[in-house]
Amino acid sequence: MTNPLLSERPLAEFSAILPEQVEPAIEARLTQCRAVIAAVTDHPESATWDNFIEPIEAADEALNRSWSPVSHLNAVMNSEALREAYNACLPKLSEYGTDVGQNPQLLHGYQQVAKTPGLDAAQRKMLEHGIRDFHLSGVDLDAEQKARFRAMNQRMTRLTSQYEENLLDATNAWFKHIQQADQLKGLPDSALALARQQARERDLDGWVLTLDIPSYLPVMMYAEDGELRRELYTAYCTRASDQGPQAGRWDNGPLMEEILALRHERAQLLGFANFAELSLAPKMARSTTEVMDFLNDLAEHSVSRARAELEELRAFAKSDHDQDQLEPWDLAYYSEKLRQHRYDISQEELRPYFPITRVLPGLFEIARRLFDIQIREATAPGLWHPDVRFYEILDSAGTRCAQFYLDPYARQKKRGGAWMDVYANRYWTHGHQQIPVAYLVCNFSPPIDDQPALLTHQEVQTLFHEFGHGLQHMLTRINYPAVAGINQVPWDAVELPSQFMENWCWERESLHLIAGHVETGAPLPDELFERMRAARNFQSAMQMVRQLEFALFDFRLHLEYDPKAGARIDSILDQVREQVAVMKPPAFNRFAHGFAHIFAGGYAAGYYSYKWAEVLSADAFSLFEERGIFDTATGRAFREQILEPGGAADAMDLFIAFRGREPTTEALLRHSGIQVDVQEC
Template identity: 50%
Template sequence: MTKSTKTLDNPLLNVSSLPNFELFHVKHIKPAITQLLAENRAEIARLVAMTETPSWQNFIEPLEVIDNRFERVWGPIGHLDAVKNSDEWHEVYTDCLGKVTAYYTEVGQNTGLYTKFNAIADSLEFLDYSLAQKKVIENALRNFRLSGIALPAEQQSEYQEITQQLSQLSSLFANNVLKSSQAWSKQITDESLLKGLPDSAKGLLKQLAENRELTGWCVTLDFPSYLAVMTHADNRELRAEIYRAFGTRSSDQALNTAFDNTDNMHKIRSLRHQKANLLGFDQYADYSLATKMAESSEQVLGFLRDLATKSKPQAVQELKTLTEFAKRELGIDDFQPWDVTFASEKLKSKTLSLSQELLRPYFPVESALKGLFDITQRLFGIRIQAKTEVPVWHPDVRFFELIAENDDVVGQFYLDLYARDNKRGGAWMDSAISRWRHPNGKLQKPVAYLVCNFTPPLEGQVACLTHDELTTLFHEFGHGIHHLMTEMEQLDISGISGVPWDAVELPSQFMENFCWEREGLALISSHIETGETLPDDLFEALKKSRGFQSAMMMLRQIEFSLTDFEMHAYYNPERVEAVADLSQRIRQEVAVIMPPEYSRSMHSFSHIFAGGYAAGYFSYKWAEVLSADAFGLFEEEGILNPETGAKFKNIILAAGGSIDPMVLFKAFRGREPNIDALLRHSGITV
C-alpha cells in the first residue's frame, strides 16, 4: 500500500506516535477519513484479488495493519467528540460517522474477504495456529454472519441502510443528552436556599456560577452538581426541581423539548428489530446474545428475576426504615423520590456516623492515585509513574506509564478526572491504541483513555474524592488494566477486544473491592490535613455501609436491566409497548421506589441507546457475580497476596479475548462461579 504524501500534512494521519491533540482541528477530520477509507478499500481489493493461497502472513496481517491504522485515526476523533464537544466538531464527526459505518458494513458483507477467511479456516495450516490465531479467525467468521454475509443482495442493501441509520441515531441520542443537560441551569442568589450543603458543594456551585459570569451560585445537571443538591439540600422544593430536570432530560417532559429523544428511541428499537429479523433472529436480544456468555433470553431473565426475588424482601424493609426515619426525624410525611438520597444520607449519618462528606477529606486525589498505584504494584508487579510533556486535550488531563519489573513499558494511559462543560457525563475507559505485533516484528504497546466526571478542585484547593468517586476511579482503572496488561498480540483479541460484553466488567468490578478493605484503604486514604489513614471507627462504619440500602440499589440495577432486555426480547412491531409503559410495568414488578409519572430516565440512558449495552445492561450484574467470586479468592488467600494477584493477571487479564471467559474463570477459581459472594458483598441475606 502506497503512503500518501497528504499524510504528512494532516496530524490526524500521523500514527507513528501518540496523538498530538494540540494540532487537531475540525478541518482535518473529513480529509483524514476520506483518505483513510480510500486507502483501506484499495488494500482490501488487493487482498481479495490476490491469487496466492490465503494465510496469516499474506492475508490476516495486512488486514490488521489497516485496522490498526484506522483505530488510531478514527479513535481520537470520536474521543474528542465526547470530552471536548463542540457543535462544529460534532457536525463533521457525525457526517464522517456515516461514511465509517458504511465502510464497516461493506467490509462485513465482502464476499471475497469471507471466502478467504473460510479458506484459512479449512486449511491444514489452520490446525497449527495458536489458540489466539484460531480465535481471531472464528470471531471473524461469526461477525461476517452477523453482518449479513449470507443475505441476498437486496437484503444486504437493506441491512446497510439500517446499520447506517442506527449509527446516526445513536450519535444523535447521545448528543441530545449532552445538549439537554447543558440547556438547564438554575442561578441562585439567596444563600438560604442552599442550607444543608457543605462548603465544598457550595464552592462548586459558586465556581459554576463564576464560569458563567453569574453572581451567587449555579446548579447544573452535571452529576457532581446534581448529586450535591440531592444529597444535602434541606430545601425540598429545590431538590424536587432539580430531580425533575435531571429525570426528564432529552424528553417530552423537559422544559426545553428541542432535544427530545422519544422519536429516536422509537426508531432505534424498530430498526434493531428489523436488523435482527433480517439476520434470522426472532428478536434483537437473540442477536445481542450471539456474542455474549449468556446463552439465551430465558437464562438472562431467569438470572435477573432470581436476583430480584432474593433482594426484594430486604429492599421493602430498607424503604420502610427510611420512610419511617424521614417522617420521625425529618418531618417528611409524604415521602417522595427526591427525598430518597437526602434522607438516606441523613439516616446513614445517624446510624453509622458516616457520610460521603465525612469521608471525602481522607481521599485527596493524589493519595487515592498513589494508593491505587501501590495496590497495582503489590498485586501485579507493575509500577506506575507520570510522564510529562505529552500532548493532551485539556490542562487537567494527565498521562501515566505502566512499567514492569524489568523496566519495560507495558502500556500507558491518559487520565481525565473532572466534570466540565462540553464533556459527556459518566465515566468510561476507551482504547487509544491496542497492543499488537506489527508484521515487521515491532510490538505496539497499548494506550487507554480513562475518563471520569468527578467534582473538580475549587480554586486554590486540592480535589478530594467521595468514596463513591473513589470506587468509580478503581472501576475504570480495572477496565484500563484489562486493556493494558494483555499479552495478546493479535489486534482483534487484544485487551478488551473480543471479550464478551457480559464478561468485560469482571476486572473493573473486581478492582472496586479494594476500596472496601482495610489493606486497600491503608494505602489509599490520607487525610488532607493530618495525613492520617482512615481510622478504625470510620472503617467499621464504611464496611457496614456497604450493605446500607444495598437491596434497594440492587433492585434499581435489575429494573434497568430488565427494562433494557425486555425492550429487545419482546418487541412486537404491530403493537409496540411504549418505553414509558414498559418501564412502569417493570417497576411494578421489581421496584420499591416509584418515580413520578413525568419521569423519563430511559430518554437519557445512553448505555442502551448509544453505548453498546442494548440487550446487554444485565452484563453489569452478570459480571458482578464473576468479580465478587473472583475476589473471594483474595479474601481467602490475602487481600494483597502477590501470588493470587499474579494468577489474576496471568489468567484473566493476559488472555484478552482469546479464550472463553468461563474457561478463564474456572482456571482462576477452580470451579464454576457462585452467586453467594455477590449477595454477601452486597449485604443481602436470603
C-alpha cells in the same frame, strides 16, 4: 519491516486536531483501507496469515488510531465544529464497516486461513470470532437484503449519535442561578465551593447549580429545601424528553422508537427472533431464558428486603423529621439522614481523606503489589485539557508495556459518566511492536481554588472501576488487535476486572495506601473505617433492585419488541417497576430518554451484564479473601488467567482456570448483605 500504515507518530497531538481536517483525513485513511482489502481479496484461495490477515489487521488498527482521537474529543471537548466533522464521518465509517462485513471474498479468505496448520490458540480464536462476525454482519444475505442492512446501519449510526448529542445538549443547557444563601442550606462546603466556582465561570455572582453529577447529587442528598430538590430532580429526569423545563427541545422519544424498530428488523433479517437473541450471539449467556431467569432470581432474593428498607426510611422520616410522605426527590435526602443517624457517617466526612493526590499513588501501589507493574507519569504531546494527565506502565523488567490518559473532572461540553476507551491496541507483528494505550475518563468534582480534588468514596470506587477496565486493555499479552485487551471479551464478562478492582476500596490494608487526610496526611481513623464498613450495605437491596430495574427494562424492550405495537417503552417500564421498584416515579419522569447505555452505548440488551459480571467479580475476589488481598500468587494468577488473555479464550474457561470452578452468586449476595443458599450463576 514496519507496516507503512502504522508508521506515523503513535500518539496524537490532540490540541492540533482541527475540525476542518478531520473528514479529509478519515477519507484518506478509508481509501488506504479499501486498497488493502482489494489487494488481499484478489486471490482469497491462497490466503495465509501473513499475506491476508496481517494486512487487514494493520489497516484496521491504522483506521482505529486515526478515528479514536476524533471520537474521543467529541466526547470530552465537544464543539459545534467538531460535532459537524464527527457526524460527517459517521456514515463513511458505517459504509466501510458494512462493506467489509458483507464481503464474501473476505469471508472465504478467513475460512482458508482457518484451515492452516500451526496457528496458535489466539490466532484460531480470532479467526473464529471473525467468521462469526461476518455472518452477523449480513454476509449471507441476498443483494436486496444487503442493501436494506446497509441502510439500517447508516440510519442507526446517525440516530444513536443524535440521541447522545441531545442528552449532552439538554444537560449543558440547564442551570439554576441562586443568589440567596438560605436556598442552599444543608449543602456541604465542597458543594457550595463548586457552585460558587461554576457561577464565576459564567460571570455571575452567587451560586450556580447544574445537572452534572458533582453538582446535582449533593443537592439531592443534602439540600434542606425540598422545592429545590424537586426542581433539580424534575430537570434531571426529564432531560431530552417531551416533559420538564426543556420539554420538546431535544426530545429523544422518536429516536428511541426508531432505534428499537431498526434493531428488531436487523435481528430478524439475520434469522433471530428479536434483538435480544442477536445480542447474545457473542456473549457468555446462552439464551434469553437464562438471562431472564438470572435477573428474576436476583429479584426474588432482593425485592422484599428492598421494600422493607423503604418502609424503614419512611418510618424514620416520619418519626425524626415529621415528614408524612416521601417523594422521589426526597429519597436521597432522607436516606443520607438515616445513614448518618444509624452509622454516624457521610460521604462528606470521608471526602478529606481521599485527595486525588493520595488516591492515585495509592491505586498505582495496589496495582504494583497485585500485578507486578510500575506506573509513572510521563509526557505526551498536545493534551486536550490542562486537567489531563498521561501515564506509562512498566513491567517487572522495567520495560514500558502500556500507556494511558486520565481525564478525571467534570466540565462543560464533556459527556457525563465515566468510561474507559481504546486509543491503540497491543499489536506485535513482523517489524512492528505497538503497546496498548487507553483513555480513562471520569466526571469527578474538580479541584476548588488551591486545594487538590477531594473525592467521595463513591468517586474513588469509580476510579478503581475504570482503572480495572484499563488494566484488561493494557496488560494483555495477545499480539493481535482483534482479540487483544477488551476486544472480543464477551460483553457480559467485560465488567469483571472493573468491578473486581472496586473491592480494594473497602479493605483496611489497601485503604492505608489510598486514604490520608488532605491537610495532615493522617490515615483514615479506625473508628471511621469501622463506621464506613458498617454502612457498606446500607440500602443494598434498594440499590440491587434499582439495577435490576434497568436490566429487566432493557432486556424486555429488546426481547418483546412487536412491530405492530411499537416499542411500548412506557408500558414495559411500568411492568418492570411493578415487579421490582420500591417507589414508582411521577408520571413526568422520562428515565429512558437519558438511558444512554442502551440507546447510544454498547449495552443494548446487555445491561444485565453489570450484574452478571458482578457475580464473577465477587466470586473472583473471594479467593483473595481466602488467601490475603495482596497475595502475590493469586494476583499473578488473576493477571495471567483473566487480564492477559483478553478475548483470545472463552471467558468461562478463563474464570474456571482462575477460580477452579464455575461461578456462584453466593459471594455477590454475601457482599450485598443478602444471605441466601448458594445458587449457581
